[in-house]
Amino acid sequence: MRRTILRFACCILLLCGAVAFGEQDMNVKTLFDLFRGQEKAALALFDDSFLAQVPPEKVIAILNLYQQQLGPLVNVTGRDGQYTLVFEKGTAPASITLNGNQKIIGLWFGHWALNEDSKEKIMAEFQKLPGKVAVCVMKNNEQVLLALNENTPLAAGSTFKLYVLKAVYDQVQTGKIAWDTVIPLNGQNQSLPSGILQEWPDKTPVTLKTLTNLMISISDNTAADLLIDYLGRETIEKYVSPLNRPFLKTAEMFKLKFGADPSLPQKYIAAGAARKREILKDLAHMDLAGLRTPPAPVFSDEIEWFFSARELCQTIHDLRNSDEIRINSGLAAKADWSLAGYKGGSEPGVLQYTHLLRKKDSKDLYALSVTVNDARNPIDEAKVTELTVRLINLIKEWKD
Template identity: 45%
Template structure:
């Protein structure tokens, strides 16, 4: 009897402790937006401020405050908190140390209570550079369109084209997802991804390669799949601007190497000469590649698709498990289906989502592309606006 009483007391103390912790976290979250700048730093542990400067924290707080107004509440949800502001909401996560100081903090993209497509599109248009937007319901109804048929540089979102052709190849031939491809030196690329550091000869299934290509945007996985499918097979039906269809390692060599002569030779060659140059590159090492923060030839060396094409493409892939591993800008738990592929390089930013709230709900393809030849795209602002677009169309 005494043992049971002790256990009961310990359980009660545990629940009380958890309740106090949750209350403390909620209060600290609200305090972040209520403290004066001079005292904001007192909420954070020194270890946190060594990683993130107080200036950066103030900028984030000011950004959310100016858009959302005063904070009103911090409601506990399954994966953190939902911050309630005068004009909207934002997800948040927080970790406190034993002294109640912040050692971990994350804010998600906010949603405005009174938002609309026209105002979001107007703000997207204000971002420097060219813009394309396509929102399509059930692959039939155009909900929002702006420059939706303009072919623009899309970075790694081109990998949807590779995935689509891979599905077609497997459906139309005797190839299987369990078929093995061994890693080769000629298809080793640069990050993003993990396979670039794996030993040559490592066997991987087609499914493993496709999962890595989409979920982690693995460039080495992509180049092995391009080689498996055949370049000209991938080019079938594409616009001339995408021919030859580049592997990522070729893209890095042509665009970011210090070999100006190679770059000029390629750009000034006809199609057959370009193919010969790409063949020569397969035996070259990936040396002297420096990807900076300035746009380089985004109108000449890239992969080009319209947002309408990307929206249709990801809809065609709605049953593909690859697109559902990485949900992009949304919280996967809030959707019945959350598919995504995005891409970026200096001057290029692309988000393409496929979203469905419930089993019976409509399916929305939402694609946003921004190109800027002069400077890097403001990724944080673009992501915030795209998240607002998603919330306005599908719901948070």
């Protein structure tokens, strides 16, 4: 019955569009027109400048994806460019900008939430994913609410930077270093993207706080390497398991995997801890120029940073008072939470999301960590992201 009513409502809205929206927000009318199902008509709503940046076939693919997952569009709520699209099977946030000719020059759709979803459905879909999958949801760092291989260490990509941040906070709290300490950039700690500091001039003075902000919010690799060097590798190793000793800098990982010597990765993997440290010292003289990261996984299950989903939940909870994790809220909409913290990581064969969330009407903290590793096949990033967002939406609806 509910499905029939919604479909009827959708038909009414679409049929009366020209009249109903004549005195209403043109943005709303345009959003409805986008989902009428007529490709040429939908593309005609865009300014040429938009389609020059986003190919028409991609626009149509995105519109079709939302309709396939959520059914017909039945309502649009909101105003001033910020809206919620109400479909038959769920909702999605959206923003739209029109120019003076009422053509689209800006358009964004957020991750959707399903009307009828459950933790059982989501976890069943996680279990069907190829590769190695780990999921953990913890409440107040005590109660495990959802778990799948939560104690299995997997490659976590740049989420390792949470451990660098934790070491920094402990050093600041003991008075050994200060947030306004100036640390000059140096070529020895220059890495490859992600980040921006690799483009800055050598010897540029940067404060400790700037480095931690960049390391977490935009996953700046050069900032991370500079902090590891400043604190000392051995300092950070106190926070991690033997799997992560010696604790790699990002530039070292790039050099090991993608350097000129194809035998080096296997030599490093086979070496003991002492020999590994010697190899890393030798890497200091290797130039990063010319290194290219291929699209396929390269030793992603052997040369990486390895943490269990439960460890990551506990670590981001330990950092609940840090400013850095709040800058980039990841897959969570900041407006929906009183605290939305995040750090994630990825490389070919690795995808990791870790969030810390507090609802507006609650004191409870929820940590959510999702890791997928696949050293042989491309990870379905869209599917993993969808499932993670669905978990976030479930947490928002849970009663404390």
